[in-house]
Amino acid sequence: MQQIRGWLKAYGPAFLIIGLFLLVWQLYADLGNVSPNILPSPTRIFSALVSSWEVIWDNTLQTLYETFIGFGVALALGFLFAAMLDYSPLIKRGIYPLLIASQTIPLVAIAPLLIVWFGFDILPKIIIVWLVCFFPITVGAVDGFAAVDPDTSRLFRAMGAKRGEIFWKLKVPSALPSLFSGIRIAITYSIGGAILGEYVGAEKGLGRLISLYSRSFSRSLVFAVVFITAILSLLLFVGVTLLQRRVMPWYFEMRGKKSGVRSQKSE
Amino acid sequence: MSEKLKIKNLYKSYVKLPVLQDLSLEAAAGEFVTLIGPSGCGKSTLFSILAGLETADAGQIWYDGQPFQPQPGKMAYMLQRDGLMPWRTALDNAILGLELAKIPHQQARQKALSLFEAFGLKGFENSYPWQLSGGMRQRLALLRTVLTDKEILLLDEPFGALDALTRTSLQEWLLELQAKLRRTILFITHDVEEALLLSDRVYVLSHRPASLKTVQVVNLPFPRQPADPEFVRLKSHLLEILRPEVQNAAD
Numbered sequence: 275m276q277q278i279r280g281w282l283k284a285y286g287p288a289f290l291i292i293g294l295f296l297l298v299w300q301l302y303a304d305l306g307n308v309s310p311n312i313l314p315s316p317t318r319i320f321s322a323l324v325s326s327w328e329v330i331w332d333n334t335l336q337t338l339y340e341t342f343i344g345f346g347v348a349l350a351l352g353f354l355f356a357a358m359l360d361y362s363p364l365i366k367r368g369i370y371p372l373l374i375a376s377q378t379i380p381l382v383a384i385a386p387l388l389i390v391w392f393g394f395d396i397l398p399k400i401i402i403v404w405l406v407c408f409f410p411i412t413v414g415a416v417d418g419f420a421a422v423d424p425d426t427s428r429l430f431r432a433m434g435a436k437r438g439e440i441f442w443k444l445k446v447p448s449a450l451p452s453l454f455s456g457i458r459i460a461i462t463y464s465i466g467g468a469i470l471g472e473y474v475g476a477e478k479g480l481g482r483l484i485s486l487y488s489r490s491f492s493r494s495l496v497f498a499v500v501f502i503t504a505i506l507s508l509l510l511f512v513g514v515t516l517l518q519r520r521v522m523p524w525y526f527e528m529r530g531k532k533s534g535v536r537s538q539k540s541e
Numbered sequence: 542m543s544e545k546l547k548i549k550n551l552y553k554s555y556v557k558l559p560v561l562q563d564l565s566l567e568a569a570a571g572e573f574v575t576l577i578g579p580s581g582c583g584k585s586t587l588f589s590i591l592a593g594l595e596t597a598d599a600g601q602i603w604y605d606g607q608p609f610q611p612q613p614g615k616m617a618y619m620l621q622r623d624g625l626m627p628w629r630t631a632l633d634n635a636i637l638g639l640e641l642a643k644i645p646h647q648q649a650r651q652k653a654l655s656l657f658e659a660f661g662l663k664g665f666e667n668s669y670p671w672q673l674s675g676g677m678r679q680r681l682a683l684l685r686t687v688l689t690d691k692e693i694l695l696l697d698e699p700f701g702a703l704d705a706l707t708r709t710s711l712q713e714w715l716l717e718l719q720a721k722l723r724r725t726i727l728f729i730t731h732d733v734e735e736a737l738l739l740s741d742r743v744y745v746l747s748h749r750p751a752s753l754k755t756v757q758v759v760n761l762p763f764p765r766q767p768a769d770p771e772f773v774r775l776k777s778h779l780l781e782i783l784r785p786e787v788q789n790a791a792d
Contacts, residue, residue, distance in 0.1 A: 426624035432592040433641045433689065434614025443640075447628045524628045528671045 314494040319501065322494035330483065334502060337480040340396050340468045341510075344403025345461060352408050353453075356415030360445070370416075377409050381470060389475040399471035399479070406467035407460035414456020418449025451525055454518045461510045465503055544606065545570040545725040546693060551600030553586055554750070560586045561597070562750035568742075570692075571723040575736040577779070578746030578754075579787045584729045587751070588695045591727070592618040604693075614642070617691040621698040623682035625670035631681055632657075632666040638689035653688055659718065660684045676707040680714070687722065696728045700735070712738055716763060733779045737772060738765050745782050748789040755782055 296316045302308065303315035310318055323330065359366040381402060388398035422445050430440045472481025480499050487495040519526055546568045553561040560583040568574040576584050589595040591602075593613040602609045617638070625634050632653055639649035657663050660680045670678055679699060686694060700708045716739060719726065730736055736743045737759055745754040757779060765772060 423622075423624060425620050425622045426626065428594060429618065429620065429624045429637075430641070431594055432613055432616075432618040433638050434612075435641050439641060444626070447626065450628075522628065524669055528627055528669065 319497040323498035336478040340399040344400040348407035352411035360419040385474040402471040403467040410456040410459040418452030547603040559750035562752045575740035583751035616693045619686040748786045
């Protein structure tokens with residue numbers, strides 16, 4: 275009972291807002307005499323989703339597959355890259371500005387080129403997901419490594435710790451909160467990246483479906499795919515948050531306690 | 542008492558800023574030696590050099606009568622900020638030094654556990670640092686320092702950030718502990734009363750560049766009383782010597 279009440283308190287407002295939004299949308303579409311080709315109502319979208327479920331699900335798996343590979347590569351390379359930047363201030367000064375500048379390149383411009391270079395297969399999609407995820411993960415890790423407590427670092431060195439020991443025993447654990455912030459941003463954008471890659475040119479995937487349905491004026495189905503995309507991003511975000519709670523329970527306990535103390539004081 | 546550590550004519554400067562100038566001091570085995578001086582006078586630089594984190598420009602150091610080149614891992618070093626890692630329990634924080642010295646985990650934990658009671662941390666082995674009070678955190682940091690089993694402890698204002706009451710109780714506790722451990726302690730403070738309460742010998746340092754102003758041997762019996770006439774006399778004597786230095790530091 276207590277738990278149910280906690281859940282209601284935590285997630286109730288979000289569901290309420292979404293419910294209200296859908297209700298207003300439904301009423302507007304039904305009573306406002308809006309053509310389904312302009313704006314389909316939620317119930318129309320839902321029945322489109324159910325009727326095309328098998329096709330949508332099949333393509334969802336494809337998109338998820340590309341997302342996971344691209345994200346995994348970005349995580350591994352981002353961590354490695356951040357460790358390199360942390361290891362050498364010279365590399366950091368040289369490369370960090372380039373990394374930031376690379377983020378100003380519009381992906382819509384790059385995506386068609388990638389198709390030209392690497393074909394219709396999944397490689398260009400993985401590259402786009404990687405491009406989207408790499409930056410927040412790297413920045414999160416770099417900031418995390420840089421935020422290590424200087425006194426603890428001195429202590430490690432005074433105790434004769436090697437560079438590798440300082441890295442794994444001190445820098446990596448202290449970088450985790452910041453790294454996870456980067457991962458949460460990256461995972462939220464990753465699905466969008468995969469869909470962009472598919473939209474530009476693919477044989478399969480949610481992006482391919484959006485492109486197909488748009489051209490055939492199946493508005494309800496476009497919205498159905500968009501709905502699935504939103505759900506997937508949300509689920510991935512929640513998954514990362516749950517993973518973070520497993521990896522660093524101390525962080526959440528500490529924050530919980532500190533905010534508890536603060537609210538007591540303010541009362 | 543045999544001489545444990547001797548430092549002679551030590552010099553250190555950063556670019557053009559001299560920090561240590563012709564600094565000499567010594568500590569006997571088991572002696573509690575305090576360095577006192579204005580804030581930012583270079584006391585901490587001396588500890589950095591002894592801990593092997595920085596090198597002196599000139600000067601000699603002897604350890605047990607042998608010429609000594611400081612390097613990391615030879616002396617136990619404790620800073621004012623406890624530097625405890627929030628992702629480790631009290632026990633796992635305590636064994637850091639042993640872990641880095643490649644002592645097997647089980648053995649390190651056993652050794653640490655045997656000292657938790659003496660450090661007033663019994664029952665908190667599995668607590669995280671943020672669950673401990675300021676005084677407990679500082680005792681834990683000291684436990685981590687003591688556990689490294691070095692003969693010389695460098696304590697850089699270990700009680701500087703604590704409130705007055707906690708500080709007093711930790712001072713008393715440290716004296717009891719030292720009566721048992723008998724390590725050679727170099728202790729930095731800028732509190733004259735703390736220096737007189739704890740030390741066998743007090744070195745008064747000048748404003749930067751730190752050089753020796755005076756040495757005061759404290760022969761009062763433990764536990765010392767701040768209201769004792771001799772204590773009061775020594776305190777005002779040391780404050781008199783420090784006053785112009787603190788003024789220099791403020792200018």
